[in-house]
Amino acid sequence: MTFFHKAILSTRAAALSSLSRPVARTAYFKVAAPYRSLATVADTVFPPNKAPPKPTTSAPYHYDPNAPKATPAALKLKSGHVFTGTSFGAQGSAFGEAVFTTSLVGYPESMTDPSYRGQILVFTQPLIGNYGVPSQEKDQFGLLKYFESNKIQCQGIVVSDYATQYSHWTAVESLGEWCAREGIPAITGVDTRAIVHLLRDQGSTLAKLEIGSNVLEAKEVDDFPNPNERNLVSEASTKEVYEINPLGDIKIAVVDCGVKENILRCLVSRGAAVTVFPWNYDFNSVLDQYDGLFISNGPGDPRAAKTTVQNLATAFKNPNPKPIFGICMGNQLMGMAAGLDVYKLQFGNRGHNQPAVNMQNGRCSITSQNHGYALEDSVLSATNGQGTLAGWEKYFVNANDGSNEGIRHKSKPFSSVQFHPEAKGGPQDTEYLFDDFLSLARAEKVKHSGKPYFVSEPLSQKTPKPIEVVA
Numbered sequence: 001m002t003f004f005h006k007a008i009l010s011t012r013a014a015a016l017s018s019l020s021r022p023v024a025r026t027a028y029f030k031v032a033a034p035y036r037s038l039a040t041v042a043d044t045v046f047p048p049n050k051a052p053p054k055p056t057t058s059a060p061y062h063y064d065p066n067a068p069k070a071t072p073a074a075l076k077l078k079s080g081h082v083f084t085g086t087s088f089g090a091q092g093s094a095f096g097e098a099v100f101t102t103s104l105v106g107y108p109e110s111m112t113d114p115s116y117r118g119q120i121l122v123f124t125q126p127l128i129g130n131y132g133v134p135s136q137e138k139d140q141f142g143l144l145k146y147f148e149s150n151k152i153q154c155q156g157i158v159v160s161d162y163a164t165q166y167s168h169w170t171a172v173e174s175l176g177e178w179c180a181r182e183g184i185p186a187i188t189g190v191d192t193r194a195i196v197h198l199l200r201d202q203g204s205t206l207a208k209l210e211i212g213s214n215v216l217e218a219k220e221v222d223d224f225p226n227p228n229e230r231n232l233v234s235e236a237s238t239k240e241v242y243e244i245n246p247l248g249d250i251k252i253a254v255v256d257c258g259v260k261e262n263i264l265r266c267l268v269s270r271g272a273a274v275t276v277f278p279w280n281y282d283f284n285s286v287l288d289q290y291d292g293l294f295i296s297n298g299p300g301d302p303r304a305a306k307t308t309v310q311n312l313a314t315a316f317k318n319p320n321p322k323p324i325f326g327i328c329m330g331n332q333l334m335g336m337a338a339g340l341d342v343y344k345l346q347f348g349n350r351g352h353n354q355p356a357v358n359m360q361n362g363r364c365s366i367t368s369q370n371h372g373y374a375l376e377d378s379v380l381s382a383t384n385g386q387g388t389l390a391g392w393e394k395y396f397v398n399a400n401d402g403s404n405e406g407i408r409h410k411s412k413p414f415s416s417v418q419f420h421p422e423a424k425g426g427p428q429d430t431e432y433l434f435d436d437f438l439s440l441a442r443a444e445k446v447k448h449s450g451k452p453y454f455v456s457e458p459l460s461q462k463t464p465k466p467i468e469v470v471a
Helices: 003-020 107-111 175-182 192-202 232-236 261-268 306-316 329-338 432-449
Strands: 027-029 061-063 072-077 082-087 094-101 119-123 156-158 171-173 186-188 205-211 242-244 250-256 272-278 292-295 324-327 341-358 364-376 392-398 404-409 414-417
Touching: 072 186, 094 156, 094 192, 094 341, 094 364, 107 119, 119 192, 171 175, 175 186, 192 205, 192 341, 250 261, 250 432, 261 272, 261 432, 292 306, 292 329, 292 432, 306 329, 324 329, 329 341, 329 364, 329 404, 329 414, 341 404, 364 404, 392 414
Parallel strands: 027 061, 094 119, 119 156, 156 186, 250 272, 250 292, 292 324, 324 414
Antiparallel strands: 072 082, 072 205, 082 186, 094 205, 242 272, 341 364, 341 392, 392 404, 404 414
8 A cells, every 4th residue: 555545544543533523613693583694404492592402522602692683574464374484584564466486596687676566575485595696787888797687676585585695706795684674574584384284275465564563462453455456567667769789780678567687688798779768659750760659568457558659559550560579578568569369377477497388399398487477368279270359379388387488470470478588697598589589580671671781789798709720
């Protein structure tokens, strides 16, 4: 046996020996807060006036009787169910529609998604907050890198296990600090599995997230305001017209119903010059100046955006139609303009793992989704079939519940999808739909102008240097 092998064996023996020896450590317990400061294997909560039991080893423990007490919090559902925990956000209460998301990652993006406006968001992922909250850094287009809008859009959040200590290279503050600064209440230490079972079986319901020492008193909430009765699209939309990447090779008009930053990024990074309009802007009066029209995502009941539906119906009748593409709320508004109805899903589809089947080729893609309404598409045909709504057909269908995931016109350049191809976070399997839409817009531009165009490389990618081959 060589000296090298002896050294390895000696090192291994020392390591195994050290595992069995007790090591004296100083541990501090702040027992007032029943949520953990770090993700650990076991959770033990001690009452405020009782020190933890002495360990079996010689390690001394120090009990801090002056540790600040956690503020009680409660999630009260309209169904009568009450879930108690502790607060880690703003010291205020909030009403909203309680919904759940199955996303494993991406809580900063989800919380700033305008589609969550008016909702209390329940995370099925148990551990939330472990990678903190990033900065408001912007990219080369002036778009936020790590958020979908410039503020938290949901009314409040509900988590099972909040990690007060975070670790990530982009993080600048904790999730609790962010919520407190933005005035968003947050509750931890509740059984989110039980909440999701209720929402899944009974449907999404109205709720109130209460913060304060009196939340445990047995008092009922008299009134639960319904956010879907408001025009949430109007609240989330821009109030002024603005441009992004004005030097792009094609011009795309975006109708902002609550557009996400990454949707805009997916357009401009592919060379498009984007002009963003308010939800109720009469884009038909300026559509001849653009090569394509995009209808964005947005919150709430799509029936509140009647003006957008009327404008779309007018655009569909244009004898020289421009390519039109919609996402999420855009899918519902385009369907309504085509003559379809909408209905409210029992609990909605929210998460990063929803399967959508392309009716053109039978291919199934895993998609990111966030919606509580869907199109009633029973009058539409599948590919090459006969439907009662002339000209339109199903584009995508959800493989789980059979709900509509997209529509398209059989002869005109109109299409839309219910899911989010830009998926931030989530799978990017369907991001090619942006390429399809912009290819149509470029082709239409050539057809109408007769001029060739230059398709630039995505601005977010570096052009590789040519390889020189020496014979």
